[in-house]
Amino acid sequence: MRELAAFSMRGPRQAAIAATILTLIPMLFWLGAAILALVTLRQGLEKGLAVFVWAIIPALGWWFGLQDPSAAVVLLTTWLMAGVLRSTVSWHGTMMAGFALSAVAGALVPVIMPETVEMLTQVLSDLLLQMAEQSPEVGGTLGPEHFDQLKSLMVASFAASFYGMAIGALCLGRSWQSALYNPGGWREEFHSLRLNPLTMAALLLSSWVGPIIGIDGVMLAICATVPILLCGFALVHGLIGKKKLGGQWLFGFYVLVVILFPTFLFVLYALAIVDSIVDIRRRVQPASE
DSSP, X not given: OHHHHHHHTTOHHHHHHHHHHHHHSTTOHHHHHHHXXXXXXXXXXXXXXXXXXXXXXXXXXXXXXXXXXXXXXXXXXXXXXXXXXXXXXXHHHHHHHHHHHHHHHHHHXXXXXXHHHHHHHHHXXXXXXXXXXXXXXXXXXXXXXXXXXXXXXXXXXXXXXXXXXXXXXXXXXXXXXXXXHSTTHHHHHHHTOOOOHHHHHHHXXXXXXXXXXXXXXXXXXXXXXXXXXXXXXXXXXXXXXXXXOOHHHHHHHXXXXXXXXXHHHHHHHHHHHHHHHXXXXXXXXXXXX
């Protein structure tokens, strides 16, 4: 990965080539977005735009050819978030900008990928109907409003996945920037990542405020889980790093995430909320030398 980042930073042509090829390869567009983030973080929005213009070409091909706008949306979101992070050096502002962009993306999902949303909603609806046939008491409770809610949930999942991939690509680009120009910087930055109480309150209250201004509250609530969970992961990494517990603890942590999924994510979600108020890492004593 470091070699890919180093190649991309040799010049704008190399960065554009790498981002374009990776965006063209199925399921690897997030790596192209990470290269875009690296260039933008290091050289600014204008230099990043040159890479974006080339990388968006295969992304548009996926969109118009296979009705999959994922690559285009993730590239655009990553580029804009990287620009915010470079100019503000604030993860709070960056995550909130990404949250706002994900809300816009969610509002546009029924427009930019209607066939996909309808198809997946129909598949899930058919599955529910099959379950209802086997359980009459459940079937009697199913109505048109439930299928509308299912469609809303489908749209929200797309918006959150776009946001998650974009912020993941941004973190990867940031780690590459650190590896090339500031070794150890990303580890320290990630380990200290947390939301302040005001930002956390804004994310948690968005699902109630959204419907007042005509935005789906379910979509906002699901999109808000992305930055909150990111801070939950950062909290665990930070505590393990502060206590110098070693890589086996991180390995065990991710094993628990997989085994206890999705229950363990709720624990991380709650920990991130508590951490935004009390700053758990500050209260934990570092390991003695």
